[in-house]
Amino acid sequence: AQTVTQSQPEMSVQEAETVTLSCTYDTSESDYYLFWYKQPPSRQMILVIRQEAYKQQNATENRFSVNFQKAAKSFSLKISDSQLGDAAMYFCAYRSDSAPNDYKLSFGAGTTVTVRA
Amino acid sequence: DAGVTQSPTHLIKTRGQHVTLRCSPISGHKSVSWYQQVLGQGPQFIFQYYEKEERGRGNFPDRFSARQFPNYSSELNVNALLLGDSALYLCASSYAGGRSYEQYFGPGTRLTVT
Numbered sequence: 747a748q749t750v751t752q753s754q755p756e757m758s759v760q761e762a763e764t765v766t767l768s769c770t771y772d773t774s775e776s777d778y779y780l781f782w783y784k785q786p787p788s789r790q791m792i793l794v795i796r797q798e799a800y801k802q803q804n805a806t807e808n809r810f811s812v813n814f815q816k817a818a819k820s821f822s823l824k825i826s827d828s829q830l831g832d833a834a835m836y837f838c839a840y841r842s843d844s845a846p847n848d849y850k851l852s853f854g855a856g857t858t859v860t861v862r863a
Numbered sequence: 864d865a866g867v868t869q870s871p872t873h874l875i876k877t878r879g880q881h882v883t884l885r886c887s888p889i890s891g892h893k894s895v896s897w898y899q900q901v902l903g904q905g906p907q908f909i910f911q912y913y914e915k916e917e918r919g920r921g922n923f924p925d926r927f928s929a930r931q932f933p934n935y936s937s938e939l940n941v942n943a944l945l946l947g948d949s950a951l952y953l954c955a956s957s958y959a960g961g962r963s964y965e966q967y968f969g970p971g972t973r974l975t976v977t
Binding site for chain 2: 750783788789790791792793796837839846847849850851852853854855856
């Protein structure tokens with residue numbers, strides 16, 4: 747079974763500055779997807795960014811970018827120019843690209859991000 | 864377009880009771896997944912249904928069951944509730960059942976068991 751580890755329970759960042767959230771995962775598979783989800787207090791889980799393991803280029807979505815290190819099984823999220831609206835719980839998630847395990851997301855425990863004005 | 868909807872938003876049950884949670888997927892999506900999120904933890908996969916068939920099941924007891932209807936909406940049923948079943952139950956829909964199809968989450972149902 748794949749395990750996803752987020753070692754930072756909480757992170758705090760000053761508005762307009764940069765914060766990096768770490769995630770490591772354990773898998774024996776070579777093809778998979780990695781995700782970062784954001785869950786604000788409203789509880790709605792929102793996809794932030796996605797990375798296919800076969801792609802060497804790191805994914806970027808506006809102020810959000812990842813550092814994907816496949817050999818190290820590391821997948822960190824960088825939030826640049828932090829905004830108050832970025833305050834939320836962030837979850838790292840893994841999904842296999844191979845049946846029969848390609849139907850479920852495996853989540854880490856989450857990192858709470860607070861943004862200081 | 865409406866997103867994933869779940870009902871009810873909150874509910875309180877007593878130990879030993881039964882509960883039914885409901886989920887309507889995004890229009891055109893044929894797959895629904897259920898996750899349990901205990902306070903302070905990440906979501907844990909319970910079930911996935913695709914075209915009304917169970918496609919996957921997580922490590923949950925048989926007290927948990929689900930089904931998907933012809934209109935692709937879904938119900939999650941939990942029998943003989945325990946205090947430990949208190950959690951946020953998330954439903955996610957996707958166009959199909961696997962691989963590259965993104966899962967879009969609903970707002971969840973907060974279940975409290977007393």
